[in-house]
Amino acid sequence: MADLETFRTEARLWLRANAPQSLYGTREGRFDGFWGGRRSTETDPDILRWRDVMADKGWTAPTWPVEYGGGGLSRDEAKVLDEVMTELELPPAVVGFGLVMIGPTLLDYGTDAQKAEHLPKIARGETRWCQGYSEPGAGSDLASLQTRAVADGDDFIINGQKVWTSHADKSDWIFALVRTDPDAPKRKGITFILVDMDTPGVSTRPIELISGSSIFCETFFEDARVPARHVVGEVNNGWTVAKALLGYERTMIGAAISGQMLGVEDELIEQARHYLGCPEGRLPDPMLRDDIVRAAMNDQCLNLTVERIRQSLREGQAPGSESSILKVAGTEAKQARWELAIRIAGQQALGWEGPGYTDDELQRTRNWLRSRASTIEGGSSEIQLNVIASRVLGLKFPGT
């Protein structure tokens, strides 16, 4: 523990010395920051300098090995680093699915060549990644995916369509699940493959949501030729890799949500005071007041539970289905929070565009509509409830 405190002091000194002044106070969510990649249009010199100094230090991917552009820190040290950055309100220098999804997957399942090719570029924010899992016919039943990859010499030829490929139009690479053996049982014929988005035959189209334009795209593959060396794990054994990655994704979603909940109670109280015209004292609408307490208590329980899980993991207990619990509870808490915000604002919550509505009101309404997706994306609540029933409660009966 003494070492950790030493590290904390050092980290604080180093960050103070190296972080551009303009970035202090700009820390927001886990995905608010520099996404990088070849298509990046970022021009702020401070943001680019911040990326460079942090990447040089290895602190964009603090726990990754130094040889792959990481910082070689222990989990505890990484947590301290995160705490110091939170304290200084410094944003992460690089964010994205490369760091939190495909990176950890390659560390576990990639060849040395794959690690060497991709990890340093991810850590430096040079490549941006997206995820190609879902298809129009394969949502919750992911394993029924139909995008085909046929071997052709040292390549695979890919044909098919992916949906919900977040930021695909801004990404350089996609990690995708493709069917390489259509005759095998459905989970046995899937391969996990990395595809450069510049490959001829790969195209994207943005998806419009009920909340307006979105980060989501459809991604199409028409005779896209991809070298076989980009397969991660064994051919036809991609399901194993895919599941491991889903685990990182869910934990991330849960943790991200619990982070998003900070300050929600104060925000809701402030809104209630504004719309009810009650600058202080007890809120005059007892039902809204009770709903705010419910939301606040729920957030508090979520935060405590996230912390409890973190502590268990630190004690070396294996991660179990906690991610499913956090996914369900976290996304529903998020929905409840926005539903409540809408109810508090009343008629002012109904705006789609101005005039008559503030930017905050319009954004809040979009957030509310967008939140309806949270219990669907990243593994629907129904799938998580199945997982809890069978893996945690043991409600699994072969032959029924």
Next chain:
Amino acid sequence: MADLETFRTEARLWLRANAPQSLYGTREGRFDGFWGGRRSTETDPDILRWRDVMADKGWTAPTWPVEYGGGGLSRDEAKVLDEVMTELELPPAVVGFGLVMIGPTLLDYGTDAQKAEHLPKIARGETRWCQGYSEPGAGSDLASLQTRAVADGDDFIINGQKVWTSHADKSDWIFALVRTDPDAPKRKGITFILVDMDTPGVSTRPIELISGSSIFCETFFEDARVPARHVVGEVNNGWTVAKALLGYERTMIGAAISGQMLGVEDELIEQARHYLGCPEGRLPDPMLRDDIVRAAMNDQCLNLTVERIRQSLREGQAPGSESSILKVAGTEAKQARWELAIRIAGQQALGWEGPGYTDDELQRTRNWLRSRASTIEGGSSEIQLNVIASRVLGLKFPGT
């Protein structure tokens, strides 16, 4: 309609002339009244006289044919009669499962001999009936029942056990489902049979509930010999009869519940005023106030829905799955009402026996505990939800 109004006037005059004075104002629930039967210990001469005059008139079973002791009234006339009795606050002269369950079943499925043997005695309150459906291993999966009946000459020999046989210890007859063909598919080997409770080998034992002693019994059959003429419908075709009877039962439960809800709002308000110490004006606990409104609104919707269904039936529309809707909504409304009563009473709701609790408080607490059974008995909510999904919503997929 003019005829109905004439009938109303006549009925009012006849009832005023014939109902014993002491019975006015004693009308309560549908099952509060004279249950009758050989084991009845009723001695009140007015109650017995009321039974006699009403039975002579045929108005204990108003819509049954006159030849079977009924009144031969149309449905509309029977409704008018009920309205007049409600207006005069006169209780039914005879109540019980004979009138509302086995009677209608025999009218539809019984032989002339069976009708002649049983219906007049039911109408006169001379025999009391109970229902022998459920078994320890056959609850929601009623058709898996195991009580065996083996043909032996002109008789069947019955062995097995029934549970939830309400009032079995006070009944003269039981209508029971028994398995007569153990090799047939489970719904094909069941027979519907009437058994005299005095038959040697038939015995009963009361069941104690979480709310204390109850009307429920277990009923045991040990080599009980029953003449084959007591089979209703065909041997091995009892499932059809059983299902028809369940329909009468559910409609009855729904209607009975909606009746029980009358006055609930006022009762809850009165209790809240008492326990919160607020004799008038707005209730000081806004959450309890809102809960009372929810209960009241729910009751109102239930009553309106019951009335809507009644009107549809009167227009000749066939009864569908309305009984399932009423069963689920009605029983849950009942539970919510008692949960709320308990919450209003607070610490005073926790008593099992005196001192320190009023009789009302103790009874309320028992009612609350008893109400937990209402979503289980008479076809659990889960079974009703299955029925609605498959029969109303068409969520029924052969081969899945």
Next chain:
Amino acid sequence: MQLILNEEQAALAKTATDFARKRSPVARMRALRDSRDEIGFSKELWKEMAELGWTAVHIPEEHGGIGLGFFELSLILEAAGRTLMPEPFTSTLLLGANLLIASDDAHSARWLPEVCTGDALLALAWDERGARNRANRCATRAVAVDGGFRISGCKESVLDAHTADRIFVSARTGGQDSDPDGITVFSVDPAAAGLTIERQTRIDHRNCARVLFEDVRVSTDDVVGTLDSGLSLLEGTLDRATAGTAAELFGTTDEAFEIAVAYLKERKQFGVPIGSFQALQHRASRLFIELKLAESAVIAAAKAVDDAPDNVPAQVSLAKARISDAAIHVCNEAVQFHGGVGITDEYDIGLYLKRARVAELSFGDAAHHRDRWATLKGY
């Protein structure tokens, strides 16, 4: 109280639903939205419906109407709700016409016949920032000047103000802040000097506007009803508008439920229709029960307007509270049942969610009406 449809009513309901499905499928509302149509609905279609008598069912014969009843109007509104029709039912028939039916004065004689023929569209400007569905919270003021008044204030969420031939507005002619007395309703020419209509876009893409009054001049003849006693006129009108909105919302919600159930049958995952999963079956069954109970309340409220005026406030609160709750549950679940496509703009179910939620939050949400119910009953 008759709670089921008689033959004529059943025929009207069927005609209206067929018309809505055929002449105004959801794609039409979508096209109006995407083209940012100036009117936002079709005046021709409105006229056509007027010819069928639908703009006149609840208007008394002496004002050119058919005088059938409010319940009949509620059947048409339910049909309109089913296909998300954007026509000005609420503004013209529920708010404007009901106000004039109640005031029963020269203004009624002037406007109601043209409402019946489909030639006049009306708007009622009553809501204000912070009013939270209480018509007595009226800060707009009408100051007496020689021979009339000058109105100043800002009215929010005025439905269809941009196409209204006449705007009725509530303004304070006496009293302070939330006083029940001192409110007067005026009839105003939308083209009057000092009157500005700022069109707004809401999530359901129906038409509404903010209406600004800057010293708008009206005469004493423009008073609708009685001076200083406009609140009861307004509240009665709002009650009827709420009953009608409940019927429309029932149509929207019931249709969303049917779309969801159809999707449960059609969409396959794990080799079977997702509607074969019992967890979804039970959730669908529960929604069905909730919807059936709410439907009874919606019918009873419309019937009360015709047959039991004293019960209107309580029955309206019952209906709006129950259908609002049901709408939230049904629409959220309907989107969830759809999975990913449910939250895309491409599928219709999201449009139902948005329209339903606007109706749910308008004319008081469920909590508002539960509070009112208890107040009406004195606890």
Next chain:
Amino acid sequence: MQLILNEEQAALAKTATDFARKRSPVARMRALRDSRDEIGFSKELWKEMAELGWTAVHIPEEHGGIGLGFFELSLILEAAGRTLMPEPFTSTLLLGANLLIASDDAHSARWLPEVCTGDALLALAWDERGARNRANRCATRAVAVDGGFRISGCKESVLDAHTADRIFVSARTGGQDSDPDGITVFSVDPAAAGLTIERQTRIDHRNCARVLFEDVRVSTDDVVGTLDSGLSLLEGTLDRATAGTAAELFGTTDEAFEIAVAYLKERKQFGVPIGSFQALQHRASRLFIELKLAESAVIAAAKAVDDAPDNVPAQVSLAKARISDAAIHVCNEAVQFHGGVGITDEYDIGLYLKRARVAELSFGDAAHHRDRWATLKGY
């Protein structure tokens, strides 16, 4: 804040749970109930637990305790809740001992050592008719007389009063009605003249009583803490009792959930275990999530007593609100999962329902604690 158990705590939790299961299975509580046992629990078993140190874990060493912490006590309470142990944990350890730990005066020195050895049982008489969990609603009065006071009033729901060696009672020495000031806590001999203990039977068949005070004479030395300032002492004690009750209720609820899940695996209908039906699976999964979230709150509340005294009121309200809601949902569903047998006295699950619902309604239900949370945070 450490939210997971260290090795010693894990060992303690395991020992306590094993002890409860082995020495006090549910059948024992049932037998005590059915025999209408005079004591209602076992003094021998209590003494045995005292020898294991369980009655002393949270009592400071200077008063003969082990001085480990309140969190350790909460682990023992959770174990007791799992098998519905009827021993006087709440009365003696949560109420009596915590009062004396806080007062830290001559009464503490007199009674705490004997609590640690299991020789003294305590009771705290604070609740009154209509108090609804607010200790300031104290109508019992202590009138100053020469050299002391005379106490008169009626206290409700006094846990284990019938076996208490000492009863502490709150009484008004000043102020009116609900005043926060003017309340004093006294130490009273249960055998004192004018004191009557009427034993009551509640649905969970744990022991409680109504205690009547008719001019019960006490001396000035019998004042616990400070004259007229007893409310903060009481409220601090009640907060700790609430945290402990939340832990016990978590044990009861978690065990009820496990019993229900076991039944889902064992009971067959339609030829398969009922736990294979997805509708029940999802309901069970949701209960599990709710229980896990509540567990975090229960742990945090007990930890706050040890490590963050300023946060105790808010953390306690969080824990009690969440575990109360979870207890209602879990127990009602557990009975429903059982079907018919669930509502018979023969099966244990109904006993869990009853015990859980008493705890849920005691020391403030969920609504009470949500209201308090908002008040604490100033909105």
